[in-house]
Amino acid sequence: MLNKDSILRIALQKSGRLSEDSFGLFKECGIKFESGTGKLKTSSSNFPAEFLFLRDDDIPGYVEDGVADIGIVGENVFVESNRKADVTYRLGFSKCRLSIAVPRGVEYSGIDDFQGKSIATSYPRILGNFLKSKGVKAEIHEISGSVEIAPSIGLADGVCDIVSSGSTLLSNGLKEVEAIFRSEAILIANKKLAKEKHETLNKLLFRIRAVQTAQNxxxxxxxxxxxxxxxxxxxxxxxxxxxxxxxxxxxxxxxxxxxxxxxxxxxxxxxxxxxxxxxxxxxxxxxxx
Ligand code: ATP
Ligand code: MG
CATH class of the missing domain: 3.30.70.120 (Alpha-Beta Plaits)
Structure with a gap:
């Protein structure tokens, strides 16, 4: 019998670099649901779960507020959001790093080069904490996208953005000089999950472990x-x-x-x-x- 209180609301990225692996994970866990139909909410036909499809930036807030019980999000986005939730599982996909880059022609000798300079980023909190830990006072220009063009249009001396292969940086005439944060997809959970939902989460984690162990x-x-x-x-x-x-x-x-x-x-x-x-x-x- 399906007990309504045990249904876990799961927030996933609607479409983007987390989606395919997130959807794939549930499929491998034998949890069926419809995706790709344009619906923003759907239920599983064989597991007590409901899925919400969202922009990744909204996932930490939804989980903190309890609109969703759990969610899959990049650690970079979770940490930057400063929202409170439990990190219950490190999923090992969507691996990337947050790095500082400068124009290729610039000689770089260390993070102190940024004293009094400016850096454009969509990650002002993570970058700010890094600079503070190094005792560097630099101006942070917060922009929400296309960060890589900032130096070439004179907006900033450097950028701090997500890198996986480095090819985007290269094609914008930039070189990576400092990796400041390493990220992967994580499963986050609301801090005050009701007991019934916790039991469902444990069932899910059991399946995820079985799938991930098998992969090795x-x-x-x-x-x-x-x-x-x-x-x-x-x-x-x-x-x-x-x-x-x-x-x-x-x-x-x-x-x-x-x-x-x-x-x-x-x-x-x-x-x-x-x-x-x-x-x-x-x-x-x-x-x-
Ligand atoms: P949304 O439309 O949902 O806001 P987005 O454009 O902000 O999506 P994506 O580019 O889909 O985000 O990236 C989602 C997450 O995937 C990033 O926050 C990061 O954790 C990870 N990621 C980003 N770029 C890469 C990459 N090149 N390789 C692997 N993982 C990445
Ligand atoms: Mg986003």
Missing amino acids: YKYILLNAPNEKLNDIINMIPGMKSPTIVPLAMPGWSSIHSVLEENQFWENIEAIRAAGAEGILVIPIEKMIY
Whole structure:
């Protein structure tokens, strides 16, 4: 039975750099909802959740005020907003950094170069705190978009903006000189969630963990001669221990195991050298310890 009090209101970015991965996360968690129909609010058909589709800038305020119970937003936007909410999960996507950049021709020797200068940004709070921590007094020009053109039109000596690859800076004749803040998508929650909603949030977090753990692991199958089994098993220990199934060909077995992907790549040469053949690596959808 669906208890109305347990329905979690979830704020997501309507369209932008957080949307695809946010929508994808719920899909991988098996939570179905309609998106892309232009509706600003929708319900899940198989999980006690309602979704609101918003501008990312509005998400921290909605979550603080309790209009939404939880939301997914960039840490940069959350910190800049100065709104109060619990950071309940670091999601690992939409990674970027907030950096200071100057025109490419300018020689830069350190943040002290900005004493008495000006910097254009959409992040006055994060930049202000950074400059203060360095004892630099610079003027902050707050602008809401197209920050990169500020130096070329004489508005400011430098800019402070989001960078991921650096190509936008480069194409505007700028070079990155200081990374001041590293960001990723985070899941934030209202500080006073009712007990029923908290239970729904815990169910959601359980699923998110299962999906994210699975992404780092692979299911491995390989064939090996029986006399090599022990050597190979030591290299791929698995969750409890590997499964061993005899092949139709006498003297050979198939080993099935679960491995962290990095560990697989680090051990692959040794596994082959030990006599493994026909190695298959298969993605895992969900993983629960
Ligand atoms: P909205 O219309 O919702 O206000 P926006 O234009 O303010 O959207 P986006 O450009 O979609 O915001 O970026 C949303 C968030 O994605 C940023 O706040 C940041 O956390 C992250 N982000 C921004 N640029 C990149 C990038 N190039 N690569 C990865 N993540 C990024
Ligand atoms: Mg925005």
